[in-house]
Amino acid sequence: MRAVHSFLVPGIPPLGDTVTLPADEAAHASRVLRLTAGAVVGLFDGRGGACTAVIASTNRSGSEVTVRVDGPRDAAREPRVAVTVVHAVLKGDKMDDVVRDAVMMGAAAIQPIVTARSETSLAAVARGQRVDRWRRIAVASTKQCGRAVVPAVFDARALDDDTAWLGGPHTPNPRLLLVEPGTALPARTPREVAEPPAGAASIMVGPEGGWTPEELDALVPVTVPMTLGHRTLRADRAGTVALAALQAVWSDQ
Amino acid sequence: MRAVHSFLVPGIPPLGDTVTLPADEAAHASRVLRLTAGAVVGLFDGRGGACTAVIASTNRSGSEVTVRVDGPRDAAREPRVAVTVVHAVLKGDKMDDVVRDAVMMGAAAIQPIVTARSETSLAAVARGQRVDRWRRIAVASTKQCGRAVVPAVFDARALDDDTAWLGGPHTPNPRLLLVEPGTALPARTPREVAEPPAGAASIMVGPEGGWTPEELDALVPVTVPMTLGHRTLRADRAGTVALAALQAVWSDQ
Numbered sequence: 001m002r003a004v005h006s007f008l009v010p011g012i013p014p015l016g017d018t019v020t021l022p023a024d025e026a027a028h029a030s031r032v033l034r035l036t037a038g039a040v041v042g043l044f045d046g047r048g049g050a051c052t053a054v055i056a057s058t059n060r061s062g063s064e065v066t067v068r069v070d071g072p073r074d075a076a077r078e079p080r081v082a083v084t085v086v087h088a089v090l091k092g093d094k095m096d097d098v099v100r101d102a103v104m105m106g107a108a109a110i111q112p113i114v115t116a117r118s119e120t121s122l123a124a125v126a127r128g129q130r131v132d133r134w135r136r137i138a139v140a141s142t143k144q145c146g147r148a149v150v151p152a153v154f155d156a157r158a159l160d161d162d163t164a165w166l167g168g169p170h171t172p173n174p175r176l177l178l179v180e181p182g183t184a185l186p187a188r189t190p191r192e193v194a195e196p197p198a199g200a201a202s203i204m205v206g207p208e209g210g211w212t213p214e215e216l217d218a219l220v221p222v223t224v225p226m227t228l229g230h231r232t233l234r235a236d237r238a239g240t241v242a243l244a245a246l247q248a249v250w251s252d253q
Numbered sequence: 254m255r256a257v258h259s260f261l262v263p264g265i266p267p268l269g270d271t272v273t274l275p276a277d278e279a280a281h282a283s284r285v286l287r288l289t290a291g292a293v294v295g296l297f298d299g300r301g302g303a304c305t306a307v308i309a310s311t312n313r314s315g316s317e318v319t320v321r322v323d324g325p326r327d328a329a330r331e332p333r334v335a336v337t338v339v340h341a342v343l344k345g346d347k348m349d350d351v352v353r354d355a356v357m358m359g360a361a362a363i364q365p366i367v368t369a370r371s372e373t374s375l376a377a378v379a380r381g382q383r384v385d386r387w388r389r390i391a392v393a394s395t396k397q398c399g400r401a402v403v404p405a406v407f408d409a410r411a412l413d414d415d416t417a418w419l420g421g422p423h424t425p426n427p428r429l430l431l432v433e434p435g436t437a438l439p440a441r442t443p444r445e446v447a448e449p450p451a452g453a454a455s456i457m458v459g460p461e462g463g464w465t466p467e468e469l470d471a472l473v474p475v476t477v478p479m480t481l482g483h484r485t486l487r488a489d490r491a492g493t494v495a496l497a498a499l500q501a502v503w504s505d506q
Contacts, residue, residue, distance in 0.1 A: 076434065076483040076484040076485070077483045101487075101490060104484060104485075104486060104487060104490065105484075105494070106482075106484060144485065144487070145484040145485045145486070146434070146483075146484055146485045147484060181329065181399070189501075189504065189506060190501040190506075191501060191502075191504045227506075228497075228506060229359075229500065229506025230329040230330040230399075230506065231329040231357060231358075231359060231398040231399055231400060232329070232357075232397065232398050232399045233357060233398070234354075234357060234397070237354060237357065237493065240490065240493060240494065240497070241358070241493065241497040242497075244481075244493070244494040244495075244497035244498045244501070245497045245498065245500070245501035245506075246501070247482065247498070248442075248443040248444060248497070248498035248499070248501045248502050249444075249501050249502065251442065251444045253442060253443075253480075253481055253482025253483065253498075
């Protein structure tokens with residue numbers, strides 16, 4: 001059985017021991033959800049550990065909540081293939097949904113990128129503290145979908161001529177580059193992408209306006225172009241569709 | 254090449270002939286997009302016909318726009334399997350996105366249903382003229398994704414004890430009933446659903462609170478329960494994930 005509400009703690013103590021919820025989780029439990037002593041909750045450590053617990057005490061202001069570990073809990077199983085979603089920052093607050101949905105779809109990590117046609121800049125992303133916001137959304141989505149692993153949201157970076165960083169550990173191979181319907185590139189369908197034996201992959205999703213020809217020139221040699229079919233998909237749905245398609249093909253839901 | 258803007262006309266005349274755009278399409282072309290004589294556009298008839306055209310004339314007020322058929326146009330190919338999305342009406346305006354995304358994913362039709370846990374009623378759906386709204390959204394999404402077929406949005410209906418209507422032409426077999434992770438029902442994964450030889454299928458998606466036990470009792474005998482994996486998906490994304498997964502498995506993108 002899944003506890004109705006779950007809370008992120010840095011570490012789960014042994015059965016019968018108590019732990020104090022972090023301040024924001026305590027405030028959520030006591031002030032928003034109005035949970036009191038005796039309520040059954042779930043705990044997860046963000047790295048795969050999960051348990052059920054019972055609220056042992058709350059102080060009057062709701063700033064301090066202690067919970068006692070009660071028993072084991074099955075969190076949602078993680079996919080076999082750890083997929084990093086490398087996603088161009090979209091307009092407005094669309095990245096909020098992108099991050100939320102990528103977590104729900106089991107993404108292992110999210111790497112926001114600023115591309116030539118992203119209508120924003122790295123400076124604007126930093127000024128708006130948007131990566132912090134996406135990290136909070138990742139935690140909230142982890143709870144909603146029942147995972148016990150909080151995917152990392154990496155600091156945003158620019159996609160420029162230097163694609164050497166794509167060889168780094170944040171963007172594992174194969175790097176599947178989503179391209180538009182009707183592309184002249186030799187693009188694979190999800191059915192033509194075998195499950196990576198190394199258990200990791202990246203999906204790269206461009207902004208509303210797509211990749212520029214220069215970006216494609218730089219990316220194609222270090223990626224595998226992939227098409228999701230004949231219809232033009234909205235940029236804020238393409239990552240979800242790609243994950244759903246690949247996981248279905250790989251029987252990795 | 255795809256024309257940048259396309260317009261829905263009831264019928265496409267022969268090459269070289271002109272046709273007058275319907276009033277709402279004329280207003281969109283001239284007042285919103287500010288297109289004038291000579292602009293290249295696309296036309297589609299909503300049933301699969303498509304062509305390129307050139308604006309021949311617009312009147313001063315923008316209420317009348319005539320276009321001349323110019324040449325052939327390849328619209329996005331329709332999926333082999335015509336999938337009807339039978340979808341519980343969700344809270345707020347979430348159905349707007351559900352309809353838009355189902356069209357983008359190539360759905361053949363959308364059947365809105367009011368279930369026990371839909372937080373609305375058939376009367377409220379009618380009073381709000383919501384089906385009309387969803388039909389307009391279906392047209393807009395058809396244009397955006399490059400299809401030439403506008404999926405039907407059927408009148409909303411109640412999901413009650415009488416499931417006989419499920420045997421009708423609006424909900425073709427197999428009817429794939431999306432069920433929650435951890436269900437006790439013997440549910441198939443998308444990989445376990447073969448492409449229907451008859452070229453049609455239905456996907457049934459419940460509301461935020463899921464199906465009631467009574468609904469499951471009535472539905473299971475006439476459907477094929479299907480699970481999308483171990484994580485709890487948002488109700489407003491489950492249909493998209495299901496379509497993406499099945500189309501990938503069927504190589505029908």
